[in-house]
Amino acid sequence: MILIQLCSNISKAMISKVNYNLNKNTPMTFKGSSKSAATFLRGMPDFTKINMLQHRVIMGVTALSIQPLIDYNNKSVDEDTRKSSAAKTALKIIIGTTIGTIVRLAVSKPAENLFHKVIVDKTIENIKTYLSTNPGISTGEIDKITDGVLSLKEFKDNNPLSHLKSTFVPAGSSEKANIKDVLLKEIVTYYDSFCRNIEKADFDKYAKKTKAAIRNLFKEKAPTCIKFCGGFSDVIAITAVVIEIFTLDRSAMNFCLSKAMKILNIAPKNEEKKKEGKK
Amino acid sequence: MNIPAPLTKLLVNLGSSKITKPATFVKYAGATTIACSSVGFAMAIAQNKDTPAKEKRFLIPQELLDGLVNVTLFLLLTSKAQTLGEKFLKKKYGNIAKENGIDIKVAAESFGMITSIVGSVISQSIATPLVRNAIASKIQKNRQNKADTQDRATKIDKKA
Numbered sequence: 001m002i003l004i005q006l007c008s009n010i011s012k013a014m015i016s017k018v019n020y021n022l023n024k025n026t027p028m029t030f031k032g033s034s035k036s037a038a039t040f041l042r043g044m045p046d047f048t049k050i051n052m053l054q055h056r057v058i059m060g061v062t063a064l065s066i067q068p069l070i071d072y073n074n075k076s077v078d079e080d081t082r083k084s085s086a087a088k089t090a091l092k093i094i095i096g097t098t099i100g101t102i103v104r105l106a107v108s109k110p111a112e113n114l115f116h117k118v119i120v121d122k123t124i125e126n127i128k129t130y131l132s133t134n135p136g137i138s139t140g141e142i143d144k145i146t147d148g149v150l151s152l153k154e155f156k157d158n159n160p161l162s163h164l165k166s167t168f169v170p171a172g173s174s175e176k177a178n179i180k181d182v183l184l185k186e187i188v189t190y191y192d193s194f195c196r197n198i199e200k201a202d203f204d205k206y207a208k209k210t211k212a213a214i215r216n217l218f219k220e221k222a223p224t225c226i227k228f229c230g231g232f233s234d235v236i237a238i239t240a241v242v243i244e245i246f247t248l249d250r251s252a253m254n255f256c257l258s259k260a261m262k263i264l265n266i267a268p269k270n271e272e273k274k275k276e277g278k279k
Numbered sequence: 280m281n282i283p284a285p286l287t288k289l290l291v292n293l294g295s296s297k298i299t300k301p302a303t304f305v306k307y308a309g310a311t312t313i314a315c316s317s318v319g320f321a322m323a324i325a326q327n328k329d330t331p332a333k334e335k336r337f338l339i340p341q342e343l344l345d346g347l348v349n350v351t352l353f354l355l356l357t358s359k360a361q362t363l364g365e366k367f368l369k370k371k372y373g374n375i376a377k378e379n380g381i382d383i384k385v386a387a388e389s390f391g392m393i394t395s396i397v398g399s400v401i402s403q404s405i406a407t408p409l410v411r412n413a414i415a416s417k418i419q420k421n422r423q424n425k426a427d428t429q430d431r432a433t434k435i436d437k438k439a
Contacts, residue, residue, distance in 0.1 A: 037371075037375045038375055038378075038379040038381065040372075041375070041376055041381050041383075041386050042381065044386055044389055044390070045389070046389050047389045047390070047392040047393040047396075048302070048388055048392050050396070052305065052308055055305055055309065055396065058396060058400070059309070059399065059403060062400045062403075062404045063403055066405060066408075067404055067408050070405070070408040070409060070412070071408060074412045074416065076413065076416035077412075081333075081334055081337050081419070084330070084334045084338065085337065085338065085341065085412075088324070088338055092320050096316055100312075234304070234308065235293045238308050241312055241315075242312065245312070245315045245319040246315070246319050249316070249319055249320070250319045250320070250322055250323045250326075251323075253319075253324075254327050257323065257324065257327045257329065257330060258327060258328070258329035258330075261329040261330055261331075266334065
């Protein structure tokens with residue numbers, strides 16, 4: 001099941017296209033012979049969506065199919081060493097990939113959801129605070145937007161967020177992006193795009209929904225916000241993986257290596273007997 | 280719950296780097312886990328009672344070398360592959376993207392990510408085992424020779 005879910009996640013990342021933040025209404029006009037190249041660029045999968053979990057699975061599968069073969073064909077050592085080396089490598093990859101994947105899976109998604117909830121709620125709160133301290137824009141307006149009760153006409157005519165972009169996003173801040181800049185840029189871009197592109201029917205569908213539904217909207221519409229949460233969850237996942245390597249992986253490797261040495265008839269039976277005799 | 284300020288700063292910086300430089304983030308995160316993994320597994324082999332001393336003489340340096348070579352090649356090849364991928368796309372499609380109003384930086388970032396993954400697969404699964412096996416077998420032979428010489432010396436001493 002985990003494998004199927006992972007394959008599905010990887011394929012989703014492959015299928016999802018690069019988001020150029022283009023207006024949906026922009027006609028796709030290509031010039032002359034560049035048509036196929038432009039189609040290629042527009043259709044390119046968004047590989048930046050590949051997370052640590054998917055990266056680990058890709059590395060694990062390729063390593064398991066190649067590394068033990070290289071070790072088993074290493075002619076510069078004797079046959080016993082070759083066997084134990086190939087067994088050790090295969091065990092290492094299987095243990096590392098399996099436990100690593102489970103830990104990442106167990107930590108990554110809950111952490112992402114937690115950050116997502118905190119970030120979206122905090123962002124809405126930040127915008128409300130900003131609006132309450134700036135004349136000309138009432139907190140009531142933002143309440144209406146976040147609760148999705150503003151009519152389409154009001155939303156289009158009085159979009160209070162469209163002119164906040166320059167205030168929230170200082171020029172050249174992309175390199176040193178901090179949490180507020182990135183998220184506010186995202187929320188402003190999202191609302192801008194939302195106002196420009198949304199159809200009446202769609203708006204009515206969203207209008208009845210509450211803050212929880214707005215949060216779900218972010219999941220669908222705001223890729224950077226999701227990436228940000230993904231970034232945090234990856235940091236948490238890596239920390240968990242490092243702890244797991246020195247505890248679970250080490251114990252599992254020790255146990256499996258003992259079994260493998262016995263199966264391969266390499267385990268030092270005589271030496272053990274001598275040690276026991278000495279004791 | 281209040282998180283200490285330096286930890287928050289570190290978390291924000293690391294989390295932000297996933298957005299601003301996703302390929303670089305995955306690269307350094309991968310290198311960290313590879314390094315920790317090698318040290319952890321070397322410790323497991325050293326503790327293992329069922330692995331003969333002769334095999335340990337090969338397996339422990341092999342594991343540590345695996346980590347060292349793997350991290351070095353991983354960082355080197357993934358960086359090169361990422362840069363080459365980005366440059367290739369910008370050079371080949373830069374003008375066409377400009378003509379059609381497509382942001383080539385976004386496309387190059389995505390392409391750089393997949394070339395860096397290809398680079399990491401080549402470095403980890405092919406280059407690393409070949410290099411570390413060659414070095415580890417030399418270390419094993421040297422250690423074996425030293426052990427043999429010591430054995431002979433002790434046997435001669437006993438006879439004497």
